[in-house]
Amino acid sequence: xxxxxxxxxxxxxxxxxxxxxxxxxxxxxxxxxxxxxxxxxxxxxxxxxxxxxxxxxxxxxxxxxxxxxxxxxxxxxxxxxxxxxxxxxxxxxxxxxxxxxxxxxxxxx
Amino acid sequence: xxxxxxxxxxxxxxxxxxxxxxxxxxxxxxxxxxxxxxxxxxxxxxxxxxxxxxxxxxxxxxxxxxxxxxxxxxxxxxxxxxxxxxxxxxxxxxxxxxxxxxxxxxxxxxxxxxxxxxxxx
Numbered sequence: 001x002x003x004x005x006x007x008x009x010x011x012x013x014x015x016x017x018x019x020x021x022x023x024x025x026x027x028x029x030x031x032x033x034x035x036x037x038x039x040x041x042x043x044x045x046x047x048x049x050x051x052x053x054x055x056x057x058x059x060x061x062x063x064x065x066x067x068x069x070x071x072x073x074x075x076x077x078x079x080x081x082x083x084x085x086x087x088x089x090x091x092x093x094x095x096x097x098x099x100x101x102x103x104x105x106x107x108x109x
Numbered sequence: 110x111x112x113x114x115x116x117x118x119x120x121x122x123x124x125x126x127x128x129x130x131x132x133x134x135x136x137x138x139x140x141x142x143x144x145x146x147x148x149x150x151x152x153x154x155x156x157x158x159x160x161x162x163x164x165x166x167x168x169x170x171x172x173x174x175x176x177x178x179x180x181x182x183x184x185x186x187x188x189x190x191x192x193x194x195x196x197x198x199x200x201x202x203x204x205x206x207x208x209x210x211x212x213x214x215x216x217x218x219x220x221x222x223x224x225x226x227x228x229x230x
Binding site for chain 2: 033034035036038045046047048051052057089091093096097098099100101102103
């Protein structure tokens, strides 16, 4: 059981926007600007999409944005495209360790 | 460009040992923390270990503490993971990644392509 909770799946049609949430458990607080997000296509290594809660690395589309409130961080994909179909993981840095969410499968309908 | 390439994976019997390597290029290896992260077949990501730039600070997940040892050779720009007393639940793709820090938090970029470790009798 992951310490960070993500929905198992989220779907949307091309062009739509979707949001993936990442919530801390009762013992793990999520501070959204400490969260990073990773995209993983089948059989491939994860790729950094968002760090420090809302910052995009060079080369990542501005269709990806991070935000948060309270004990929840969120990743929003705007203008959904077929290539966005992948698994997405949130991660929360905890000093001497790191927690990952269970992952969310994004399906483009 | 910045690149990480893992090697050393394979099949091993329960109780056996295996040593993974991660060769870094395209950046000054000694300036960065490094990490190992694993992913069991069909499952999510699990952080395994951190090692500081000099190797003086090392952290492990509880699931591997006492069995795995992380090390690095800055002269060779290489990261290692010695895995002993392997169990079936250690079966996973193991990724090395560069750890970056800022504003009180950390993240991983880039990741290697991963190497499969299978523990089975």
